[in-house]
Amino acid sequence: MFKSTQRQLTVLNSMVFLFVFVVFNAIIYGYLSLKIFDWVDADMLAQAEAFRVKNRHSVVANPPPPYDPRIFILLRSTDGRIINPVPFRKVDSGNIPALAVAMDSEQFKTETYQGHVYRVISIPYTHTETIFEDEPDFFVERVIAVSIVDSEVKLLDNFFWITVAGGLAGVIGICLAGYFLAKRAMVPIQAAWSRQQQFVSDASHELRSPITGIYSNAELMLRHPTHTIAQESQRLEVIMTESRRMTKLIASLLTLARADAKKAELQLERVDISEVIEVAIERFQAVTELSHIKLISHIQPKVEMVADRDRMHQLIVILMDNAFKYTLPGGIVRIDCYQTEQQIVLQVQDTGTGIAAEHVPYIFDRFFRADKARSRESGGTGLGLSIGKWIVEKHKGKIEVQSEYGQGSQFTVFFPADKK
Ligand code: ADP
Secondary structure, eight states, X not given: OHHHHHHHHHHHHHHHHHHHHHHHHXXXXXXXXXXXXXXXXXXXXXXXXHEEEETTEEEEOOOSSOOOTTEEEEXXXXXXXXXXXXXXXXXXXXXXXXXXXXXXXXXXXXXXXXXXXXXXXXXXXXXXXXXXXXXXXXXXXEEEEEEEOHXXXXXXXXXXXXXXXXXXXXXXXXXXXXXXXHHHHHHHHHHHXXXXXXXXXXXXXXXXXXXXXXXXXXXXXXXXXXXXXTTTHHHHHHHXXXXXXXXXXXXXXXXXXXXXXXXXXXXEEEEEHHHHHHHHHHXXXXXXXXXXXXXXXXXXXXXXXXXXXXXXXXXXXXXXXXXXXXXXXXXXXXXEEEEOSSEEEEEEEEOSOOOOTTTGGGTTSTTOXXXXXXXXXXXXXXXXXXXXXXXXXXXXXXXXXXXXXXXXXXXXXXXXXXXX
């Protein structure tokens, strides 16, 4: 599946590159071919228009230099004769007059003549008097400017072929670049895909054990239809525990799925975090007594921030639940909350089992459990901390952990304090 997507992406990337390359070069070529004659055209026009009659003598009142020396001015008489007025009137100027005879356009034209390319323009000459004393019957009808433009045309040609050759050579580079980019683009897609695969397979695996527990216990109960509820209470208790675990697991999976789909929106309001913690602590009072774990709390009153109250409660419960789960009787769980100028700090510490250094980097991963049996026994799903981390990040905070195996753990959450 990935191979064909990568192939498609490579083709698409290469096509886009090629398209950009072709369009870019076509624009440059088009612009160049439109503008390349502009300079010479302007000079030709200036010279043609500068032709004047002064004291009945022909002159070319040269506009300020430098003039393009490739430009010839020719005059055509009413009877079709062509002469070259300057510098040597009537001196044969090669094939130029022959070319000019054919030209009668007031628009610039490009003509190929005897292997050379010329720009030609012919403008009407409006004075009717004789302008050459020795040529009394030479009445100028048109002034023609001619310029050889071989170099411009050669430049344009060279540019065209260089572009074509560059394009052909570039196709290989373009395909390689397209392939490289497609490969890079596939990396996060592949990673997300395999994460998703892993998630689905872990979730199915996790769901299977409570279902098996419920099914087998129900089946066993069915074998003794005459038994009373009291006689089957142990099995019923297992069914209830497994159902509870399943409900919790499904709720966690739903939360994460909605978080992944960016559908889990926060219900933001001004929340008294201190109060939320006190409520959670209340809930854990019974656990403290049953588990013989001491709970110490230092909660600064009225620590407020804009947050989702339920999510905050969920986060605190996740952290406290873990602290109690992984602390042996006689241990201590401590919860602190205070506000500094910049941030709100929430800390849950315990004197429990701690986390081995090699496991610390993974504890926020979905379904990661350092001790699977212990976690499962205490109702853990391996999803608590990943949900906790998501809640913290959704509130623009960060969560850190410090732990020493056999000594205990400390989870610290930092939220940015609201600007007063
Ligand atoms: P679980 O439901 O298994 O507790 P969590 O995502 O909450 O899942 O935690 C992931 C793992 O991190 C736990 O299985 C446990 O190994 C470790 N862990 C989390 N909190 C603590 C803690 N306070 N003390 C020791 N280990 C912890």
